[in-house]
């Protein structure tokens with residue numbers, strides 16, 4: 090059996106704790122930077138080949154929305170500027186109605202935006218950043234097969250297809266939504282686990298540049314909200330857009346031919362057809378089947394002082410808030426802050442991490458489900474637009490008391506579960522305020538009417554109510 094500590098980092102570092110990070114995706118590679126910066130010996134084990142050398146990059150979404158939480162975590166390891174410089178700011182949602190009319194809905198105040206970043210580039214940059222630390226080793230083509238909670242021994246299938254046993258002081262599971270590390274948690278007593286596949290799938294399509302430039306306004310997240318489904322588009326540095334169609338699987342299954350694709354798009358997204366291209370649409374629609382989306386909730390995130398889950402391995406969420414990666418990046422920041430508070434006492438750190446982080450990650454999982462309905466349906470409603478407008482005005486007047494949910498989630502590090510509580514509270518207050526305004530204006534209107542028609546003398550409000558109630562009795 091290989092013991093990473095004695096194998097790779099001999100004499101000088103033999104006293105340092107060895108941490109195995111399983112998964113070299115977005116969260117694993119960032120986490121490696123955090124842990125290496127603290128001086129631990131870090132071993133990253135990634136099942137795939139090194140993405141920096143890969144000819145074909147497999148993966149889910151081509152681009153991702155990066156926001157404040159993710160940026161704060163990147164900043165901590167000196168990566169924020171590098172990543173932000175290659176991101177495209179998106180200041181607002183751009184709503185495309187059925188007739189192709191476009192109207193923007195800003196995300197926040199002037200100067201607040203989310204960034205469209207390239208997933209593959211982000212992963213490459215983070216791996217390179219982790220590689221710079223002399224106390225980090227990246228092991229590609231190492232797929233975790235199993236591990237023992239008793240001994241902490243991990244079994245990998247190495248590049249030669251052979252089993253390899255490796256031991257570390259701590260295992261950090263960053264191996265994504267279908268985590269192999271998490272499998273051992275499922276056997277433990279008092280481990281809670283639930284997963285939900287939503288009945289909708291998604292499909293990515295590319296909108297090429299037009300006359301060498303973006304085919305649509307680049308600094309927006311474009312949305313075609315069609316109530317029960319939607320298409321969105323995020324800009325890329327090569328002036329393409331990645332369009333993602335989210336729709337119930339049963340509706341995807343009704344489309345069998347290129348002609349049917351075009352008539353579906355003609356009906357629901359007519360303005361996008363010339364921009365994506367008829368032939369491209371006919372082909373790309375059938376390139377890959379629609380992909381499933383799963384939401385995973387579990388608790389706790391740690392197993393003794395041996396293992397901890399982070400990123401999608403701990404909380405895969407549906408993508409609709411654009412917060413999955415941001416939450417995973419914030420996980421790294423939160424555990425780092427706890428390491429400071431608890432003097433790197435690993436057992437205590439892991440317990441505190443679970444205590445603090447579970448309610449927040451569960452809250453963003455629920456918010457992600459909610460945001461799908463907001464994006465595909467609510468944005469079509471006049472009341473929603475009015476409320477957004479009103480909330481912004483109230484936020485301007487009382488910036489510390491009324492804060493739009495989107496702002497709390499996307500542009501602050503307010504704990505996710507506190508953002509939800511505050512949202513419910515202020516929604517209740519504003520709704521009650523609106524009712525009160527409605528009742529007062531109705532009463533006022535009635536008073537004017539009654540006074541006008543009966544030429545009544547001026548009366549007190551109390552008097553007016555008595556009259557209204559009296560009128561009601563007739």
Ligand SMILES: Cc1cc2nc3c(=O)[nH]c(=O)nc-3n(C[C@H](O)[C@H](O)[C@H](O)COP(=O)(O)OP(=O)(O)OC[C@H]3O[C@@H](n4cnc5c(N)ncnc54)[C@H](O)[C@@H]3O)c2cc1C
Pocket residue numbers: 111112113114115116117134135136137149150152153154155231232233234263264265266267268269270291399400401402408410411412413414415416417
């Ligand atoms: C369509 C879509 C759009 C999204 N858009 C956004 C967005 O705009 N903003 C946002 O914040 N989030 C978004 N997300 C979510 C985001 O993709 C994830 O939250 C993020 O990638 C999680 O990172 P991770 O490192 O935890 O997992 P992953 O990125 O999945 O990385 C896991 C890594 O572990 C490796 N691995 C898996 N199994 C093993 C094993 N047994 N042994 C060793 N290695 C293993 C995998 O190869 C992979 O490299 C989106 C997700 C989807 C599906």
Ligand SMILES: NC(=O)C1=CN([C@@H]2O[C@H](COP(=O)(O)OP(=O)(O)OC[C@H]3O[C@@H](n4cnc5c(N)ncnc54)[C@H](OP(=O)(O)O)[C@@H]3O)[C@@H](O)[C@H]2O)C=CC1
Pocket residue numbers: 136147148149150265266267268381382383384401405406407408
């Ligand atoms: N919330 C969500 O709905 C989902 C989010 N994601 C996230 O998207 C990002 C990128 O995904 P990507 O890298 O393409 O991930 P993949 O879907 O390619 O899968 C990554 C790993 O999970 C395994 N895997 C894939 N599908 C399944 C499945 N249905 N059941 C069990 N294991 C599975 C794969 O194992 P093998 O190589 O052996 O096939 C692979 O090791 C990640 O953050 C991922 O966590 C991914 C899927 C769904």
Ligand SMILES: Nc1ccccc1C(=O)C[C@H](N)C(=O)O
Pocket residue numbers: 153154182310321408409410411412460464
């Ligand atoms: N990146 C995404 C991927 C899929 C679905 C939505 C997003 C978003 O970012 C939505 C954005 N936060 C919004 O509320 O408009």
